[in-house]
Amino acid sequence: GAVVSQHPSRVICKSGTSVKIECRSLDFQATTMFWYRQFPKKSLMLMATSNEGSKATYEQGVEKDKFLINHASLTLSTLTVTSAHPEDSSFYICSAGTSSTYEQYFGPGTRLTVT
Amino acid sequence: GQNIDQPTEMTATEGAIVQINCTYQTSGFNGLFWYQQHAGEAPTFLSYNVLDGLEEKGRFSSFLSRSKGYSYLLLKELQMKDSASYLCAVRPIRGTTDSWGKLQFGAGTQVVVTP
Numbered sequence: 001g002a003v004v005s006q007h008p009s010r011v012i013c014k015s016g017t018s019v020k021i022e023c024r025s026l027d028f029q030a031t032t033m034f035w036y037r038q039f040p041k042k043s044l045m046l047m048a049t050s051n052e053g054s055k056a057t058y059e060q061g062v063e064k065d066k067f068l069i070n071h072a073s074l075t076l077s078t079l080t081v082t083s084a085h086p087e088d089s090s091f092y093i094c095s096a097g098t099s100s101t102y103e104q105y106f107g108p109g110t111r112l113t114v115t
Numbered sequence: 116g117q118n119i120d121q122p123t124e125m126t127a128t129e130g131a132i133v134q135i136n137c138t139y140q141t142s143g144f145n146g147l148f149w150y151q152q153h154a155g156e157a158p159t160f161l162s163y164n165v166l167d168g169l170e171e172k173g174r175f176s177s178f179l180s181r182s183k184g185y186s187y188l189l190l191k192e193l194q195m196k197d198s199a200s201y202l203c204a205v206r207p208i209r210g211t212t213d214s215w216g217k218l219q220f221g222a223g224t225q226v227v228v229t230p
Contacts, residue, residue: 004157034217043119043220044158044202093157104218106150106157 002028004096006107013084014115021079021110023094029074030096034104035067038091050077084114119221121203126227127193135188135224137203148218149177149188150202158202161188190226198228 003026013019023033032051036044048069050056056069066088068080077096081088091111095104118140127133139147146165150158162170164179164186176189190197200223207219 041222041225043222044204044218045220046217049217091155103160103163106159108157109155111155 002026002096002103002105004030004094004105004107006092006094006110008110009108010111010113012113012115015085016083018080018082019084019112021081021092021094021112023077023079023096023107025075025096025105028096029098030077031074031098032096033071033077034095034097035069035077035079036093036095038093038109040091044093047079081112084112086114088112089114119203119205119219121201121221121224123222124225124227126229128229129193129195131193133190133193133226135190135201135203135226137186137188137221139184139186139203139205139219139221141205141207141219143207144181144205146206147177147179147186148204148206149175149186150204152200152202152223154200161201193228195228195230198226200225 005024007022011019034049035047037047038044046059047062048056048058050069050071052071052074058064066082071077091109093109094107097104121137148163149161151161152158162177164177169178174191179186202223203221204218
């Protein structure tokens with residue numbers, strides 16, 4: 001199956017700093033990438049949908065100025081958590097796919113801890 | 116609103132069968148997915164149902180009844196490696212270019228397989 005990578009897998013940062021998370025589709029071109037957030041023992045919550053070359057579409061309640069998403073190519077999307085706070089600590093997962101199939105392929109996730 | 120319910124946890128012994136139920140109430144319906152997620156890892160695709168009935172794939176089967184807003188995932192001949200969280204996800208609407216893949220996830224059912 002298709003492979004999606006995320007980098008870094010774990011990151012610890014201090015309050016007020018910014019963190020960038022990369023999501024790459026390694027063996028296919030993804031027209032769309034999705035960013036999710038997951039709290040322990042909780043559901044995946046969709047944060048935003050990102051199409052290559054256009055602005056991301058954010059879900060209700062997600063601050064677009066805080067969670068900056070860039071989808072510059074068909075294989076790379078980045079999520080930048082700006083001015084991070086401890087409440088931003090979470091597991092962030094991206095997924096990638098194309099509109100021609102029904103499947104999304106998930107990355108391995110990034111564990112963010114803000115101290 | 117959107118509501119996807121599944122049990123929090125189920126325990127079964129190796130070799131047994133376990134059925135994980137999922138009920139949903141969403142604003143629309145265009146398919147139901149089951150994913151397996153091991154702790155700290157990305158979800159992996161198990162099955163996709165868009166029409167009523169049973170889909171069988173090896174030891175795993177998935178059933179859908181759209182009129183009842185109900186699905187189940189059946190795991191047969193349980194193995195220790197099947198211990199994981201199983202996520203039910205609904206695609207509420209047929210996609211536009213940026214919404215084709217939007218999924219609403221349940222909170223997941225933690226399956227514990229004992230020797």
